[in-house]
Amino acid sequence: xxxxxxxxxxxxxxxxxxxxxxxxxxxxxxxxxxxxxxxxxxxxxxxxxxxxxxxxxxxxxxxxxxxxxxxxxxxxxxxxxxxxxxxxxxxxxxxxxxxxxxxxxxxxxxxxxxxxxxxxxxxxxxxxxxxxxxxxxxxxxxxxxxxxxxxxxxxxxxxxxxxxxxxxxxxxxxxxxxxxxxxxxxxxxxxxxxxxxxxxxxxxxxxxxxxxxxxxxxxxxxxxxxxxxxxxxxxxxxxxxxxxxxxxxxxxx
Numbered sequence: 001x002x003x004x005x006x007x008x009x010x011x012x013x014x015x016x017x018x019x020x021x022x023x024x025x026x027x028x029x030x031x032x033x034x035x036x037x038x039x040x041x042x043x044x045x046x047x048x049x050x051x052x053x054x055x056x057x058x059x060x061x062x063x064x065x066x067x068x069x070x071x072x073x074x075x076x077x078x079x080x081x082x083x084x085x086x087x088x089x090x091x092x093x094x095x096x097x098x099x100x101x102x103x104x105x106x107x108x109x110x111x112x113x114x115x116x117x118x119x120x121x122x123x124x125x126x127x128x129x130x131x132x133x134x135x136x137x138x139x140x141x142x143x144x145x146x147x148x149x150x151x152x153x154x155x156x157x158x159x160x161x162x163x164x165x166x167x168x169x170x171x172x173x174x175x176x177x178x179x180x181x182x183x184x185x186x187x188x189x190x191x192x193x194x195x196x197x198x199x200x201x202x203x204x205x206x207x208x209x210x211x212x213x214x215x216x217x218x219x220x221x222x223x224x225x226x227x228x229x230x231x232x233x234x235x236x237x238x239x240x241x242x243x244x245x246x247x248x249x250x251x252x253x
Contacts (some may be wrong), residue, residue: 001027001144004079008034009088011208012062019060020175023148030054038067053078058141061086064093069102070223076111083112083141087119087175088129089221090210096129112139118209118221120174120228122150130216148172152179152229154234156194162239163191170174170244178205179229186233191240198233202226 001024005016020029035048048071061072072084085105088094094102099115102159105142106113114137121128124146125137126136153172158165166239168183182201202225209221218222 001058001141002054002056003027003029003058003060004053004075005029005031005062006007006061006068006075007031007036007062008036008068009064011064012117014177014208015060018173018180019149022173022177022180023177031055034063034071036067038065038066038070039048042067042070049074049078056081057083058145059084060145062160064090066092066098067147069094069098069206071162072102072201073105073109073111076109081111083139084114085142085145086113086115087122088115088117089119090207091212091214092210097217099129112137112142114139114142117148117216118145118225120151120178120225121175122146124150126222127128127206131218140185146172149174149175154179154183154232155235156233158191158237158240160240163242165189165191165194165237171215174225174229176205176208178202178225180228181205191237192242195230195234199226201231202229222248 007013007016016031032053046104059075059081069086086094086102088099102114103113115131116127120226124143126134128134150172152174155169155171156165157167165186168187170180170183173179181197185201186198189197207222207225209225211220211222214221
């Protein structure tokens with residue numbers, strides 16, 4: 001699969017590096033460094049694009065400016081891509097309204113587009129947009145990418161006698177590499193501590209999702225992202241955790 005990754009800051013650079021290091025060896029990853037400044041209204045997208053871009057099946061837009069989203073239809077034409085992933089990890093970079101417009105623009109061009117909010121809500125079937133809403137999609141290129149990167153999915157092995165985590169396989173990593181990082185740190189821990197530790201490790205990575213409160217989730221996107229990973233761990237270690245009960249003391253006179 002040929003992938004064009006669009007970046008213009010640390011956020012995208014980290015994502016691109018993780019995909020290069022841990023993605024399938026037959027993926028061809030190209031990177032375009034987009035401008036960091038745009039006018040308020042982009043009348044002529046071609047003025048902000050290079051003369052040519054490499055042919056691609058999938059476009060990954062990790063830009064940190066909303067102006068890049070307005071260029072994506074033209075980029076799809078230039079590259080021949082039939083699929084676009086443009087995450088909403090920060091409303092300043094891709095506002096929800098522009099994300100809806102982008103999906104509509106590309107749909108009319110017969111180009112599939114997903115705008116997962118946050119990025120680690122992407123699966124092989126759907127992606128999140130609000131706390132209670134997920135959107136399904138059908139596109140082979142996005143599914144292929146999401147089978148390796150998106151909503152974290154770990155397979156955790158716990159010793160039933162000691163209740164210690166002995167092994168963790170990363171079925172699907174977060175695009176930034178956070179799930180792989182957390183998995184390495186959880187091996188050797190008790191099942192009792194694993195979920196809470198996973199949440200702490202997520203925040204230490206660090207995640208680059210926004211720390212501003214998002215109205216679609218009534219929470220920060222960083223916390224939403226951390227809970228996705230924490231829930232995956234919690235579900236798997238739950239059968240091995242000790243149930244603790246508190247016995248109240250006698251009331252004194």
